[in-house]
Amino acid sequence: MTDEIIRSERLSEQYYRYTLENGLTVLVYPMPQKKGVYALLGTKFGSTTREFMLGDRQVNVPAGIAHFLEHKLFENEGEDAFDLFARTGASANAYTSFDKTCYLFSASINVEQSLRTLIRFVTSPHFTEQTIAKEQGIIGQEIKMYDDSAEWALSTMSLQGLYKLHPVRDDIAGTVESIAQITPEMLYDCYNAFYRPQNMVLSIAGSVEPQRVLEICREEYAHVAAPDEPVKRILPKETQEIADAFLERRMQVFAPQFCLAYKEKPFEAGARTVQDLGCRLILELIAGETSDLYRRLYDQGLLNDTFDASALDDDDYLCVAFSGESEDPDRAAREIEQEIERAKREGFDPERFEEARRALYGSLICGLDSVENTATKMLYAAFKNATLYDIIDASEKINQAEVEAQLRSMFRTDRKTMAVVRPSDGGQE
Amino acid sequence: MTRVELKPGIFFTAIEGGYKKSRLSVALITPLRRETVTDTAVLPYMLERGTRSCPDMTALKRRLCALYGTAMTTSYATFGFSRIVECVMSGADGSLLPDGDKISAERAALLLDVLLDPHFENGLFDKNWLEIEREKQREAINALINDKMGYCYKLLNEEFFKADERALPTDGFAQDLDGITPERLTAVYRELVGHCTVEILYVGPDAAMHMQIAREAAERFSLVPAARRAVTPVLKNDKPVDLVVPLEIEQDKLALAYTTGEVLGRREQTVLKVACALFGGTATSRLFKNVREKQSLCYSISAMQGYESGGGMYVGCGVEHADVQRTREAIGRELENFVQDGPSAEELEQVKLLYRSVLGGLYDNSNSIAKYEFNSILRTGDLTDPAEELALIESVSAQEAAEMLGRMRLNCSCLLCRKEGV
Known part of the structure; x- marks a missing residue:
C-alpha cells in the first residue's frame, strides 16, 4: 500500500490518498467541524466506452449500457441497495455521465455501516434476464422523461453535430431500442473490465477518521479480485471535422x-x-x-x-x-x-x-x-x-x-x- | 443559533459555525395580493439592474466579481398568503481572503444597497430597463411550459387553491406586464420596503460582526410591520376535479392534490411529514417500491407534504400514455393499503433513521440550514431546533401515520397528456 498526504499551505488543510494493494484509490478528507459525511465510489466507465478489449477478446456494447449497469448494481441477489441503506439512515444515489459512474451516500449516523454497504453492493453484481427486463421498463420511462426536455435535446443535438463517430454523440441513457439489446453477459463483461479496484476511486469527506476508512476498505475489498487481464478502450478514429453544421x-x-x-x-x-x-x-x-x-x-x-x-x-x-x-x-x-x-x-x-x-x-x-x-x-x-x-x-x-x-x-x-x-x-x- | 427583533418587524437570525462560506440574506415579506403579484415578480430583476453606487447591471456584477466571486441572487417567492422578495449574497468567508473583514462588510453594504438604494432616474425606476425586464418576465411566464412536470404542478395548484390568493401564479400574469410603468413599480417598491416584515439571516463563522451589520441595516429601514395572514384549509371536494391538458410530449405527467380539509397543528404536521415520506418520499417508500420497482410503471414518482394548504399532500409522476389509468389505480390502491394496514415497524424505523441522519447533518451546509430555518420562520414565525423536530418525528406511531393519510381526500388532479397523432 502507498499513502500520501496532500496538503494546501494556503488553506492550512490536507487530505489523504491511499492506494491499496489491489489498486483501489482511497481519498479521505477529514472535516472535523462537520457532523456528516459524503462518500462516492466511482469508476472511470461512462457512456462513451462502447468498445473494448478484455484480454484478447473484443467486446462491443450498445448505447446506454453504463447507465443500465448503474441501475442494476443497485439490485443484488434478493435485496436492493436502497433497502440496505434504509437500515443505516443514509441517503443513497448514483449517476452516470459520459466518462464515469458514481455511487454515493450522505449520512450523519451509522457512517461505517453505510460505507460497508456502499462497497458491498458495488462489488456484488447480480444480473439476470428477468431483472434486466424489469429495468428496461423503468429506464424506458427515464429516457422518455428526458425526451420532453428541450435542454437535453439541444445538448444531444449539438454533440451529434460535432462528432461523427465518438460515442459522446449518443445519449447517456441510450435509447429504448439500444437498451433492449442488453444481456447479462454484456453487463458482466463491462463489470469485469471496469469495476476492478484498479479502475476505481473511493472518495469520502466529512466527519471521518482516515485510518478507520482504510481498515473498512481493506476488509470489504478482501474478497474482491484484482484481475490483471488487460483492458483497453477502443475509440473510433474521430477527426477534427464536424458531422453537421x-x-x-x-x-x-x-x-x-x-x-x-x-x-x-x-x-x-x-x-x-x-x-x-x-x-x-x-x-x-x-x-x-x-x-x-x-x-x-x-x-x-x-x-x-x-x-x-x-x-x-x-x-x-x-x-x-x-x-x-x-x-x-x-x-x-x-x-x-x-x-x-x-x-x-x-x-x-x-x-x-x-x-x-x-x-x-x-x-x-x-x-x-x-x-x-x-x-x-x-x-x-x-x-x-x-x-x-x-x-x-x-x-x-x-x-x-x-x-x-x-x-x-x-x-x-x-x-x-x-x-x-x-x-x-x-x-x- | 440566535434570533432577535432589532426593531418592530425587523428580525435578525444568526447561525454560527465553522464555515468557510458566509451567507447573508435579507427577505422582505408582505401579504400576497392579486394587484401586485406581477409587480413583485418584476421587481427583483429591476433591483439587480443597479444601485446608486453601481449604476448598472454590469458594474454591479463586476463589483461582485471583485469581491472574490460573491454570488448574489435576487428572487421572488410565495408561501401561503405571503409574498417574499429576497436578496442573498454568499462567498468565501473573509478570514480566507486578503482584507477579509473589509470584504464581509462591503458585501453586506452592497446587499442593502441592492434592496434599499436602487438606481433611479428622476426618482423612478429606469424606463428602458423596465421595458426589458417586463419582456424577460413575459418570456419566463411563457416558458413555464418547458418544464413539463413543473407546469403540471402549476396547473394543479391553480385548481387546488382556486378559492383564494394561493392560486396566484408565482411568476405573475403576462397580461399585467404592460401596465407596469416606472411610476407604478416605484410605488409598489416603496410600499413594499415601507410595509413588510424584514428577515435578516446570516450563516457563517462570525455572528458578532454580522449582528453589528444587521443593527446598522435595521436603521436603514423605516417601516410599519405587515401582519401575516394565517393559513386556511383547502376544503374537501365532493367530487375531485380532473384537469386534462393535451400537449406534444413523449411522456404523460400526472399530479394529484389531496387535502385533510383542516389546518393541522405542529404535531399533526410532523405526523404528515412522516406519513408522506413513508408513502412516497424515499427510495424505499410504498410508491417507489410498488409502483415503480414492482410494476415498472414510472421512473419518477413521489409524494410530498403540502404545508401551504394547512394539511395536504401532492403525488406526481411521469408515465406512459397507455398506463395512466393503471398508474392512477395503483396509486389509489397503495393509499388504501397504507391507510388500512399502516406502515410496518421496520418501514417506520427506517424513515426515522433517515431523518436522524439528515437532520443530524443539517448544519454542515450553510444553504441547507438557512433554507430550513427560513421555511420555519415562514411557517411558524419562529426558528425550529432540528433536535426538537427530530424528537417529534421519533414520537410518531404507525397508527398515527396511517390515520393521517386516512384523512386525505383527493381534491383535484392534472394530467398533461400526449396529443393524439403525435
Missing part, C-alpha cells in the same frame, strides 16, 4: 432555444488543470454576466437568464458551448462569434481579467465548505490525475498572456455547430 427540431416549447458548440482539441495531459482553468476564464470573460456581450444581448432581448457558457471534456474530447433561449438564435450566435473574434484580436481588459480570476478563486474556496462538493471534486480530480488543490493553486498563478494564447487556439469556425429547438406550435416565432 446545423441541426434543428421542433418541440412543445414557447420560445426557440439554441446551442452554439465548438469542437476543440482535448486538454493536454500535462497541462490539463491550467487549460481547464483557462477555458473557464475565457467563457466568463467572453460571455459571463460581467461581459459586454451578455449585457448587450440581454438588453437587445436576444438572451435571458437561461443563457450559459460551458465546457464538456474528457481525455479524448472537449466541447465548448453557448446555449439558451432566444427569439433570434441566428443573430445571438452571430454576435457571440463576433465577440470571440474581437477577443482573439484585442485580448482581454486586464482589470476584468483580474476580477474574473479572483471570482474563480473565491468560488473554488467556497466549494470546500461543503462535504458533498469536496468529496466529489476530490474524486473528479483523481480521475484526471490531479489533486483538489491544483486548480486553486493554478487560479492564483494563471496569467493573462497564457489564457489569451489558449483563446487564439480555440473556436475555429469550421469546427462549430448550431443546434436549435423551435416551438412546434403557438410559440412566439
Whole structure:
C-alpha cells in the first residue's frame, strides 16, 4: 500500500490518498467541524466506452449500457441497495455521465455501516434476464422523461453535430431500442473490465477518521479480485471535422432555444488543470454576466437568464458551448462569434481579467465548505490525475498572456455547430 | 443559533459555525395580493439592474466579481398568503481572503444597497430597463411550459387553491406586464420596503460582526410591520376535479392534490411529514417500491407534504400514455393499503433513521440550514431546533401515520397528456 498526504499551505488543510494493494484509490478528507459525511465510489466507465478489449477478446456494447449497469448494481441477489441503506439512515444515489459512474451516500449516523454497504453492493453484481427486463421498463420511462426536455435535446443535438463517430454523440441513457439489446453477459463483461479496484476511486469527506476508512476498505475489498487481464478502450478514429453544421427540431416549447458548440482539441495531459482553468476564464470573460456581450444581448432581448457558457471534456474530447433561449438564435450566435473574434484580436481588459480570476478563486474556496462538493471534486480530480488543490493553486498563478494564447487556439469556425429547438406550435416565432 | 427583533418587524437570525462560506440574506415579506403579484415578480430583476453606487447591471456584477466571486441572487417567492422578495449574497468567508473583514462588510453594504438604494432616474425606476425586464418576465411566464412536470404542478395548484390568493401564479400574469410603468413599480417598491416584515439571516463563522451589520441595516429601514395572514384549509371536494391538458410530449405527467380539509397543528404536521415520506418520499417508500420497482410503471414518482394548504399532500409522476389509468389505480390502491394496514415497524424505523441522519447533518451546509430555518420562520414565525423536530418525528406511531393519510381526500388532479397523432 502507498499513502500520501496532500496538503494546501494556503488553506492550512490536507487530505489523504491511499492506494491499496489491489489498486483501489482511497481519498479521505477529514472535516472535523462537520457532523456528516459524503462518500462516492466511482469508476472511470461512462457512456462513451462502447468498445473494448478484455484480454484478447473484443467486446462491443450498445448505447446506454453504463447507465443500465448503474441501475442494476443497485439490485443484488434478493435485496436492493436502497433497502440496505434504509437500515443505516443514509441517503443513497448514483449517476452516470459520459466518462464515469458514481455511487454515493450522505449520512450523519451509522457512517461505517453505510460505507460497508456502499462497497458491498458495488462489488456484488447480480444480473439476470428477468431483472434486466424489469429495468428496461423503468429506464424506458427515464429516457422518455428526458425526451420532453428541450435542454437535453439541444445538448444531444449539438454533440451529434460535432462528432461523427465518438460515442459522446449518443445519449447517456441510450435509447429504448439500444437498451433492449442488453444481456447479462454484456453487463458482466463491462463489470469485469471496469469495476476492478484498479479502475476505481473511493472518495469520502466529512466527519471521518482516515485510518478507520482504510481498515473498512481493506476488509470489504478482501474478497474482491484484482484481475490483471488487460483492458483497453477502443475509440473510433474521430477527426477534427464536424458531422453537421446545423441541426434543428421542433418541440412543445414557447420560445426557440439554441446551442452554439465548438469542437476543440482535448486538454493536454500535462497541462490539463491550467487549460481547464483557462477555458473557464475565457467563457466568463467572453460571455459571463460581467461581459459586454451578455449585457448587450440581454438588453437587445436576444438572451435571458437561461443563457450559459460551458465546457464538456474528457481525455479524448472537449466541447465548448453557448446555449439558451432566444427569439433570434441566428443573430445571438452571430454576435457571440463576433465577440470571440474581437477577443482573439484585442485580448482581454486586464482589470476584468483580474476580477474574473479572483471570482474563480473565491468560488473554488467556497466549494470546500461543503462535504458533498469536496468529496466529489476530490474524486473528479483523481480521475484526471490531479489533486483538489491544483486548480486553486493554478487560479492564483494563471496569467493573462497564457489564457489569451489558449483563446487564439480555440473556436475555429469550421469546427462549430448550431443546434436549435423551435416551438412546434403557438410559440412566439 | 440566535434570533432577535432589532426593531418592530425587523428580525435578525444568526447561525454560527465553522464555515468557510458566509451567507447573508435579507427577505422582505408582505401579504400576497392579486394587484401586485406581477409587480413583485418584476421587481427583483429591476433591483439587480443597479444601485446608486453601481449604476448598472454590469458594474454591479463586476463589483461582485471583485469581491472574490460573491454570488448574489435576487428572487421572488410565495408561501401561503405571503409574498417574499429576497436578496442573498454568499462567498468565501473573509478570514480566507486578503482584507477579509473589509470584504464581509462591503458585501453586506452592497446587499442593502441592492434592496434599499436602487438606481433611479428622476426618482423612478429606469424606463428602458423596465421595458426589458417586463419582456424577460413575459418570456419566463411563457416558458413555464418547458418544464413539463413543473407546469403540471402549476396547473394543479391553480385548481387546488382556486378559492383564494394561493392560486396566484408565482411568476405573475403576462397580461399585467404592460401596465407596469416606472411610476407604478416605484410605488409598489416603496410600499413594499415601507410595509413588510424584514428577515435578516446570516450563516457563517462570525455572528458578532454580522449582528453589528444587521443593527446598522435595521436603521436603514423605516417601516410599519405587515401582519401575516394565517393559513386556511383547502376544503374537501365532493367530487375531485380532473384537469386534462393535451400537449406534444413523449411522456404523460400526472399530479394529484389531496387535502385533510383542516389546518393541522405542529404535531399533526410532523405526523404528515412522516406519513408522506413513508408513502412516497424515499427510495424505499410504498410508491417507489410498488409502483415503480414492482410494476415498472414510472421512473419518477413521489409524494410530498403540502404545508401551504394547512394539511395536504401532492403525488406526481411521469408515465406512459397507455398506463395512466393503471398508474392512477395503483396509486389509489397503495393509499388504501397504507391507510388500512399502516406502515410496518421496520418501514417506520427506517424513515426515522433517515431523518436522524439528515437532520443530524443539517448544519454542515450553510444553504441547507438557512433554507430550513427560513421555511420555519415562514411557517411558524419562529426558528425550529432540528433536535426538537427530530424528537417529534421519533414520537410518531404507525397508527398515527396511517390515520393521517386516512384523512386525505383527493381534491383535484392534472394530467398533461400526449396529443393524439403525435
